[in-house]
Amino acid sequence: MTKIAEQINFNYIDSTLEELEQDAWDRLFIGATKSRDSFHTPCVATINQGDVSIRTVVLRKAIPSTKELRFHTDIRSRKWAELEQNNSISALFYDASARIQLRVKGKAILHVNNEITSEAWQKTTLSSRKCYLTAFSPSSFTESSTSGLSEDIEQENFTLLESEVGQKNFGIVSIKVESIDWLWLNHAGHRRAFFDYKNDSYQWKIP
Numbered sequence: 001m002t003k004i005a006e007q008i009n010f011n012y013i014d015s016t017l018e019e020l021e022q023d024a025w026d027r028l029f030i031g032a033t034k035s036r037d038s039f040h041t042p043c044v045a046t047i048n049q050g051d052v053s054i055r056t057v058v059l060r061k062a063i064p065s066t067k068e069l070r071f072h073t074d075i076r077s078r079k080w081a082e083l084e085q086n087n088s089i090s091a092l093f094y095d096a097s098a099r100i101q102l103r104v105k106g107k108a109i110l111h112v113n114n115e116i117t118s119e120a121w122q123k124t125t126l127s128s129r130k131c132y133l134t135a136f137s138p139s140s141f142t143e144s145s146t147s148g149l150s151e152d153i154e155q156e157n158f159t160l161l162e163s164e165v166g167q168k169n170f171g172i173v174s175i176k177v178e179s180i181d182w183l184w185l186n187h188a189g190h191r192r193a194f195f196d197y198k199n200d201s202y203q204w205k206i207p
């Protein structure tokens with residue numbers, strides 16, 4: 001539980017904008033580190049030639065000091081190509097127990113074959129490396145039902161060394177957060193706040 005939530009037992013009525021902003025980042029930080037946390041698997045939306053495109057991802061890192069969120073993906077995926085065309089990105093988080101929704105907007109920075117990806121790749125497990133070992137690109141249509149992996153890879157009959165070929169497909173999307181729209185559902189009246197990092201302003205909103 002975050003510091004502020006502990007103190008006020010999920011009651012944000014008397015919180016200041018600064019406390020709420022801090023709480024949002026505490027929650028994002030926990031979401032990135034705890035796999036069972038509600039904020040661990042946000043939905044991330046991109047733009048595909050004017051159409052909205054949305055999917056679930058695993059939040060891997062939240063860096064409050066630089067207002068950055070990161071997730072891992074295959075650089076052959078549709079989302080990667082979409083972000084290369086248009087780096088606008090939005091991430092949606094909802095914690096049902098705290099009744100908090102965060103609507104994050106920002107610009108994506110795509111990391112591939114650099115220090116950030118190498119360091120993260122070294123920490124990946126055999127199981128998560130499987131995602132980057134398909135012979136064909138993610139989203140390719142197939143004749144029959146398949147994971148796209150050989151049986152050996154499916155059964156994890158491969159060594160860490162053999163899995164190194166997957167590194168060329170491994171990318172990290174970093175979201176440079178430009179704003180957070182914070183919403184708290186409360187029976188006696190919801191609360192909403194907007195944290196605008198581009199204009200350095202925090203404001204209340206009608207929910």
Ligand SMILES: Cc1cc2nc3c(=O)[nH]c(=O)nc-3n(C[C@H](O)[C@H](O)[C@H](O)COP(=O)(O)O)c2cc1C
Pocket residue numbers: 041053054055056057058059071072073074077078079080138139
């Ligand atoms: C719980 C969950 C977690 C997921 N995590 C990721 C992830 O971290 N990165 C990723 O690229 N895809 C992840 N996926 C798969 C995506 O939701 C999506 O199906 C896939 O990446 C293809 O998306 P695209 O065609 O828009 O690129 C996850 C799916 C689920 C259900």
